[in-house]
Amino acid sequence: MARIVMKFGGTSMAGIERIRNVASRVKREREAGNEVLVVVSAMAGETDRLVQLCREASALSDPKEYDVVVASGEQVTAGLLAMTLQGMGLKARSFMGWQLVRSVGAHGNSRIEAIERELLDEALHGGTVAVIPGFQGVSEDGRVTTLGRGGSDTSAVGIAAGVGADRCDIYTDVDGVYTTDPRIVPRARKLDFITFEEMLELAGVGAKVLQTRSVGLAMRENLPLRVLSAFEDLPGTEVVAELGADMERNTIAGIATDRNEAKITLTRLADRAGVVGAVLGPLAEAGIAIDMIVQAASREGAESDITFTVPTASLHQAMAVIETRKADIGYDEMLFDPNVAKVSIVGVGIRSNPALAATMFKALAEARINLIAVSASEIKVSALMTEDQMETAVRVLHTAFGLDSRPDEKAAGAAA
Amino acid sequence: MARIVMKFGGTSMAGIERIRNVASRVKREREAGNEVLVVVSAMAGETDRLVQLCREASALSDPKEYDVVVASGEQVTAGLLAMTLQGMGLKARSFMGWQLVRSVGAHGNSRIEAIERELLDEALHGGTVAVIPGFQGVSEDGRVTTLGRGGSDTSAVGIAAGVGADRCDIYTDVDGVYTTDPRIVPRARKLDFITFEEMLELAGVGAKVLQTRSVGLAMRENLPLRVLSAFEDLPGTEVVAELGADMERNTIAGIATDRNEAKITLTRLADRAGVVGAVLGPLAEAGIAIDMIVQAASREGAESDITFTVPTASLHQAMAVIETRKADIGYDEMLFDPNVAKVSIVGVGIRSNPALAATMFKALAEARINLIAVSASEIKVSALMTEDQMETAVRVLHTAFGLDSRPDEKAAGAAA
Numbered sequence: 154m155a156r157i158v159m160k161f162g163g164t165s166m167a168g169i170e171r172i173r174n175v176a177s178r179v180k181r182e183r184e185a186g187n188e189v190l191v192v193v194s195a196m197a198g199e200t201d202r203l204v205q206l207c208r209e210a211s212a213l214s215d216p217k218e219y220d221v222v223v224a225s226g227e228q229v230t231a232g233l234l235a236m237t238l239q240g241m242g243l244k245a246r247s248f249m250g251w252q253l254v255r256s257v258g259a260h261g262n263s264r265i266e267a268i269e270r271e272l273l274d275e276a277l278h279g280g281t282v283a284v285i286p287g288f289q290g291v292s293e294d295g296r297v298t299t300l301g302r303g304g305s306d307t308s309a310v311g312i313a314a315g316v317g318a319d320r321c322d323i324y325t326d327v328d329g330v331y332t333t334d335p336r337i338v339p340r341a342r343k344l345d346f347i348t349f350e351e352m353l354e355l356a357g358v359g360a361k362v363l364q365t366r367s368v369g370l371a372m373r374e375n376l377p378l379r380v381l382s383a384f385e386d387l388p389g390t391e392v393v394a395e396l397g398a399d400m401e402r403n404t405i406a407g408i409a410t411d412r413n414e415a416k417i418t419l420t421r422l423a424d425r426a427g428v429v430g431a432v433l434g435p436l437a438e439a440g441i442a443i444d445m446i447v448q449a450a451s452r453e454g455a456e457s458d459i460t461f462t463v464p465t466a467s468l469h470q471a472m473a474v475i476e477t478r479k480a481d482i483g484y485d486e487m488l489f490d491p492n493v494a495k496v497s498i499v500g501v502g503i504r505s506n507p508a509l510a511a512t513m514f515k516a517l518a519e520a521r522i523n524l525i526a527v528s529a530s531e532i533k534v535s536a537l538m539t540e541d542q543m544e545t546a547v548r549v550l551h552t553a554f555g556l557d558s559r560p561d562e563k564a565a566g567a568a569a
Numbered sequence: 570m571a572r573i574v575m576k577f578g579g580t581s582m583a584g585i586e587r588i589r590n591v592a593s594r595v596k597r598e599r600e601a602g603n604e605v606l607v608v609v610s611a612m613a614g615e616t617d618r619l620v621q622l623c624r625e626a627s628a629l630s631d632p633k634e635y636d637v638v639v640a641s642g643e644q645v646t647a648g649l650l651a652m653t654l655q656g657m658g659l660k661a662r663s664f665m666g667w668q669l670v671r672s673v674g675a676h677g678n679s680r681i682e683a684i685e686r687e688l689l690d691e692a693l694h695g696g697t698v699a700v701i702p703g704f705q706g707v708s709e710d711g712r713v714t715t716l717g718r719g720g721s722d723t724s725a726v727g728i729a730a731g732v733g734a735d736r737c738d739i740y741t742d743v744d745g746v747y748t749t750d751p752r753i754v755p756r757a758r759k760l761d762f763i764t765f766e767e768m769l770e771l772a773g774v775g776a777k778v779l780q781t782r783s784v785g786l787a788m789r790e791n792l793p794l795r796v797l798s799a800f801e802d803l804p805g806t807e808v809v810a811e812l813g814a815d816m817e818r819n820t821i822a823g824i825a826t827d828r829n830e831a832k833i834t835l836t837r838l839a840d841r842a843g844v845v846g847a848v849l850g851p852l853a854e855a856g857i858a859i860d861m862i863v864q865a866a867s868r869e870g871a872e873s874d875i876t877f878t879v880p881t882a883s884l885h886q887a888m889a890v891i892e893t894r895k896a897d898i899g900y901d902e903m904l905f906d907p908n909v910a911k912v913s914i915v916g917v918g919i920r921s922n923p924a925l926a927a928t929m930f931k932a933l934a935e936a937r938i939n940l941i942a943v944s945a946s947e948i949k950v951s952a953l954m955t956e957d958q959m960e961t962a963v964r965v966l967h968t969a970f971g972l973d974s975r976p977d978e979k980a981a982g983a984a985a
Contacts, residue, residue, distance in 0.1 A: 211655060212656065
């Protein structure tokens, strides 16, 4: 017997027919002898409807009241699922966020602090399925809070950790985590296994399969996750701390893309100690994260250009900050370009296997893709390029690393 | 400075534009220096939508889960109104039913036990408008409860009593309480004042202006109510314990109708002591309320017929109960007729003024209306007739008691 959390997203809960499908899956786990907690999202579209009502009510809506309004969507689906399970002969009851989930931090974007597990343990020991609205909790002063958009994943993982669950299954409208965005590479392959760290790096690829915060939380709690289709019986992707011997692969996990960076270049900086700090210090103070940096000597030798990337949303703020420090930094020109993209190969052990980086740069060079900057971490090598070259880069890398699925593979998977 | 509760129904809360209108009325009361609590219904149609979802989810939906689902509608409007008030520059916050309203009794039909007034007092003393979802509370074991359909009126009165409010204003889509159903008598007149007891008797007339339970509660708490239009600036109707000298009228308050009774006649009962008890005892045991009773000697003299009314919804059950006791009771035939109606004149002091009853019977006789049964109480005289005679009876009585408004009166009222 295992204790498991099953999480279902808005598409899976959109209407009574789909809620019945969810109930059938819950019933199967229960009949396999598991203790089951279910975390549910609001019906697809409902949270958007409620957010829109808040916007219409007041341009500057109070986050405390916003939380009261938008938290109602999951309350409805939790009650409906509990009823549906009862109708199928299971013991089930709903719990409200305020009964279970103590949270801290700003309204509209709270963090789970603790789970009141006594009520849940009692229900589970009695064979009752616990149905819990995702995305919400209660503040120290007893007010309804929400965890931010997509927060139901975080609820599921936080509740799983809080009740000592053996695993957390995230049911969604895709059937797992893919090697890359299938819209760019139609032959992208579903991964059977992926590590938490790889998952965090691949989270930006295509459809947001899992909220990043929930993956980080599961990693810290060492809680195994599975990403599964809510609609088809497929094995999905297991997200684990380390790849076991049976999960080995001799290539990367996948290829991540990121269009949300912009490039800033400052020309002809004095080549003196501390000049990089003079640029980056004020940006850090302003809360602007810098990702890639490259410093290149200019023709004269005593001066150099510096190029770095910031989130596109922060580009104008970053430029304003630098402008005010121009005298202090001492550059000639500030150039910028929002039309850049970052392509990364992601996989455990990348740094310890230089052949992988070599394969990457060879493939990109053969495709005549100019690299603006390069960076590397324990599990990732990234290359910055102009945005119009991104899709080509992803495709050649996908092929070079042997990730393309065989034409018959997806069909075989669907039949399993 | 007064402490007042303002209650707004679903029609008044249907959409952001109408919520803004509600907020304007709240603002006016606040700016007059009053401490204000607002009790809100769900948007018109929303509770029906949620109830329908529950029905689809499970034919036998668990009342505890039903409550979780349907209580969400008022949660949304409470948050939206609090935001809107803030947007107009007022201090406001929403409270949830589970934070304030302790309830007892069956889920789906709970009663208010107590109001946690500390939180409310604190808010009101600080100049904050308290916005509270109607229709709901929390059970002793911490689960969401609802008070039954129309329960927002009861919430408003219960909360007003619990916080020692000076009065409770019920804003609705009619502009007050009328002398009778305006669909039957277009010249029905709005009453400026009515007593609680009269209001209880007139509750059945036409649109249910106020939930009966809420009127009974206000009467016990001696809490003045006002029924007002949410859309027009009209004086409405004040519901009070006793008519003051300035509220005197020399006629009845109004005319009530009731189509929801059915008539049962048992023929040729032995004219012996205890025969009425033999009929009514088993019905009382079965929980069936009997209203009017008339016993009439039959031609032979040693036997009599007995006729009484039961709620139409209980007619078949009542007949089944009597059928099983036929030998015991000893009647010849059981006849029944669901097509009867009760017309009542209502007003304080009716019993002490026999001229009123005389006026009633004279008017009905002149209109050739046959009375099946008659009953009287302190504030009411009722006549049972066939349903097809009901509307005529109401019209002649309305004229006979001088209740018809002058042709120009409604226009004058609207301009006030």
